[in-house]
Amino acid sequence: MVIKYLGTAAAEGMPAIFCRCALCEKARAQGGKNIRTRNQILIDGDTLIDFPMDSYMHALTYGIDLSAIENVFITHAHMDHCYPQDVTMRGAPFAHNMTRPVINFYGNEKVINKFIEHTRDELKPAAKESIRLHTLKPYDVVETGGMKVTALPARHTVGEDCLLYSIEKQGKTALIMNDTGVLDESVYDYLEKCGTRFDFVSFDCTYGSGGGQMKRHMGLLDNIAERERMKAHALVHEKTVYVITHFSHNSSLMHDELAALAEKNGMTAAYDGMETDI
Numbered sequence: 001m002v003i004k005y006l007g008t009a010a011a012e013g014m015p016a017i018f019c020r021c022a023l024c025e026k027a028r029a030q031g032g033k034n035i036r037t038r039n040q041i042l043i044d045g046d047t048l049i050d051f052p053m054d055s056y057m058h059a060l061t062y063g064i065d066l067s068a069i070e071n072v073f074i075t076h077a078h079m080d081h082c083y084p085q086d087v088t089m090r091g092a093p094f095a096h097n098m099t100r101p102v103i104n105f106y107g108n109e110k111v112i113n114k115f116i117e118h119t120r121d122e123l124k125p126a127a128k129e130s131i132r133l134h135t136l137k138p139y140d141v142v143e144t145g146g147m148k149v150t151a152l153p154a155r156h157t158v159g160e161d162c163l164l165y166s167i168e169k170q171g172k173t174a175l176i177m178n179d180t181g182v183l184d185e186s187v188y189d190y191l192e193k194c195g196t197r198f199d200f201v202s203f204d205c206t207y208g209s210g211g212g213q214m215k216r217h218m219g220l221l222d223n224i225a226e227r228e229r230m231k232a233h234a235l236v237h238e239k240t241v242y243v244i245t246h247f248s249h250n251s252s253l254m255h256d257e258l259a260a261l262a263e264k265n266g267m268t269a270a271y272d273g274m275e276t277d278i
């Protein structure tokens with residue numbers, strides 16, 4: 001399974017869209033891995049986790065054929081993960097000779113309602129025919145494209161069933177944890193009962209080196225504690241790869257600082273364009 005990080009910032013981007021704080025100015029000046037776009041992950045070239053407004057830029061930067069994407073699993077309705085307006089361009093007269101006739105979007109009830117609401121004025125019949133919307137609840141399982149995807153409950157926004165995704169394909173299993181605070185014990189109990197063993201874990205690390213706030217996002221200290229909980233439930237093994245992502249300028253850390261901190265703790269700090277083959 002090839003996991004490619006297309007965007008690794010929190011909602012405001014890095015440098016943040018309207019911000020002139022010291023870190024954002026430094027990131028603008030240094031560029032490179034300090035430039036982070038909004039959260040998105042590509043799996044094996046045909047599956048996306050999340051669809052932010054930067055999807056178009058990701059396609060341009062990494063040469064991705066967006067018409068070839070078969071499945072998009074959306075974690076929650078925040079705009080840095082769910083930007084349905086661009087989907088109105090998927091069909092004539094805006095798109096011709098598309099690689100796949102149909103794209104599937106999976107998400108919770110709020111995500112699906114956002115798709116309907118935000119495309120209502122501009123969705124032409126051809127685009128409407130090419131889009132399939134699927135509502136997911138926590139613990140729903142989808143088998144598609146050679147993958148088994150399990151939706152798990154995140155801890156993020158009150159009043160919305162925010163989701164995490166466990167993705168199994170060809171004997172490998174990846175857990176994508178965005179956006180979320182620390183998980184409820186019942187999630188780990190469920191996974192242990194299923195006999196799940198993750199080869200790859202991607203953590204929400206919005207708070208950078210910090211932690212302890214736990215309810216909506218995590219920092220590295222929380223990620224380390226979550227890894228211990230996963231070990232206690234036998235959900236990981238010695239070779240499991242741990243990656244941290246979804247960074248905020250408010251964490252006050254440049255990429256090289258985050259990378260050094262992560263490495264010291266047996267993890268890897270993601271950057272836009274980072275690819276891992278598990």
Ligand SMILES: [Zn+2]
Nearest residue numbers: 010011080179
């Ligand atoms: Zn987010």
Ligand SMILES: [Zn+2]
Nearest residue numbers: 019021024249
């Ligand atoms: Zn800033």
Ligand SMILES: [Zn+2]
Nearest residue numbers: 076078156179
């Ligand atoms: Zn969010």
